[in-house]
């Protein structure tokens with residue numbers, strides 16, 4: 001299985017004079033593992049993900065995927081963003097097949113693969129539709145299918161569900177984790193949502209800021225598929241909250257934890 | 269791209285259908301037909317007023333009857349085709365140049381902020397000058413009448429194309445570049461699959477505006493030395509007091525202008541992917 005990632009002492013600042021955004025980040029992820037990065041807004045999560053994807057070159061250190069240093073983006077490791085960013089002049093199907101088209105695949109191959117993926121994400125009937133007629137959740141599903149089309153060994157997700165409603169988000173969390181497990185894809189997920197991190201990953205890295213660094217790692221040894229209400233789930237969530245507490249100033253901690261979190265668990 | 273069009277129709281669908289249930293045929297052909305009838309009636313009535321007024325009766329040939337008779341003569345003799353071809357050639361050449369200059373410059377000022385800042389005032393200034401105001405300069409600067417006329421049309425077409433193109437470029441979502449790069453797009457694939465389709469609907473909207481202005485500018489521009497084209501034909505008919513021919517040419521100008529705009533409208537919606545509100 002391919003798709004192991006090693007981030008070796010990556011540091012970054014956007015210019016010589018700017019503040020240090022990332023300092024000495026060291027992570028290694030085994031092929032097929034699902035990991036999450038959580039941390040306060042602005043701690044450098046997106047920056048780190050961009051560096052892993054090759055969209056951004058780190059000021060120091062390097063990222064290796066399957067032992068090879070990442071120097072530029074590649075369809076072998078795909079990134080998904082908060083916005084689906086579908087191409088509105090293409091149909092759903094054409095969006096999904098775009099990566100394959102770029103790589104020069106034949107029409108037949110593209111048709112077969114897009115069909116298979118749209119079935120996987122549950123949008124087979126929408127193949128010919130305009131992307132603008134889709135709901136937010138459906139658009140993210142198309143973006144997911146588009147990312148999977150080039151058969152990547154790694155997918156990098158930058159808060160891909162944060163704009164979705166609770167039900168849609170929860171369904172997509174389950175689906176993405178299941179697809180990654182099934183296909184043996186390594187996943188790195190950036191999220192603000194502690195539930196989401198526990199729901200979707202084998203390991204959770206907690207980041208602190210100024211400069212952005214990893215201060216803790218929590219293992220999530222829950223069986224798949226995961227259920228919110230289990231005792232074990234709650235315990236790991238508590239662990240994460242405690243780790244998180246270290247990174248937060250008290251007032252902002254409450255905003256992140258208290259209100260939103262309680263509302264959710266009481267609803268469940 | 270055809271899928272996008274069909275998607276747009278789906279969005280439009282319910283509204284159109286709801287209307288067509290009440291009145292299917294009228295909404296498509298009926299209403300325009302009524303409009304045309306009213307126009308013809310006004311024309312006919314005007315002709316009748318002129319004919320019955322002793323002071324004006326010399327102009328009675330402007331009425332629909334003589335006009336259509338003259339039109340048929342024009343078509344039969346083949347003169348009309350020749351006239352239209354010369355005019356369309358000038359408009360086409362002017363449009364082509366306007367496109368060739370307007371699109372690249374539009375991309376530049378849409379993409380490079382500094383270029384926009386530098387170019388904005390001069391271009392807005394130039395844009396506001398009637399293309400016809402360049403006439404004396406065009407006559408001095410170009411050797412042939414034809415190139416002078418084409419120059420005037422370029423001065424009319426380049427601005428709308430340029431400004432719509434830069435507008436289109438500014439509307440490109442930067443995350444499309446990220447996604448495309450991530451999916452392994454090469455430089456040419458980026459231009460061909462992402463940038464061009466992204467701006468095409470705006471470019472075509474600019475072309476549509478340009479065609480409208482070019483067609484309006486063409487007739488007075490053809491009053492210049494040339495001996496062919498619709499503008500020349502109008503001038504010639506006036507000088508020979510052939511008012512029926514003059515009216516027939518006016519009719520032809522209107523019809524061709526309408527057709528050109530319709531074609532452009534089809535192209536605009538063919539390339540348009542923007543959500544309809």
Ligand SMILES: Nc1ncnc2c1ncn2[C@@H]1O[C@H](COP(=O)(O)OP(=O)(O)OP(=O)(O)O)[C@@H](O)[C@H]1O
Pocket residue numbers: 014021039040041042043044045046047048
């Ligand atoms: N292109 C850039 N140029 C300069 N500074 C940047 C740039 N992108 C991000 N930064 C800075 O780097 C820091 C980390 O940003 P980043 O987007 O990685 O944070 P994040 O953890 O993803 O935050 P969020 O959770 O809000 O998305 C921030 O202080 C931000 O202002």
Ligand SMILES: [Mg+2]
Pocket residue numbers: 045046047158
């Ligand atoms: Mg971010």
